[in-house]
Amino acid sequence: MEPDWEDQARTIIRVELVRARVNYKELAWRFEQMGIQETAANLSNKVARGRFSFAFFLQCMTAIGVTVVDINGAVSGAMLMKVPEGDNEGEV
Template sequence: MTDWPAYAKGLLRAEMTRRGVSYADLVRMLAEGGVKETEANLRNKVSRGSFTAAFLFECLNAMGVKTLHLD
């Protein structure tokens, strides 16, 4: 059985690392797209892996992710 919250958290963190995006950067990028988050709230969400698929897609879109490899 897959731990989906851990998988989603790892996926988001990996994309942030690949692009050199900090939590503060991601908060700014999300705000540019109309998504209001604080850095502390974002860190908590990612740390717990407790976010919706829609939020994951908002983050990926804000970072400019166009392709994901899910292997």
């Protein structure tokens, strides 16, 4: 069975947001500090789709403050953390 790559990408970002206690509004502010204009709603939508560039993934990790990503740990850890969907732009 082939992994759902989009689901895994989405899950990794959500797990790291939860770990760092950063919501999409805060993430948008951090992007702004990096010179990148994104709204909280736009960030939430991009992550929810799971279809984004690796550059966007790196921007997210940098904004969150993540320097090392354990791909297997993040995906399997999400099952334990039960990462929320984050429909609201203020939530993760």
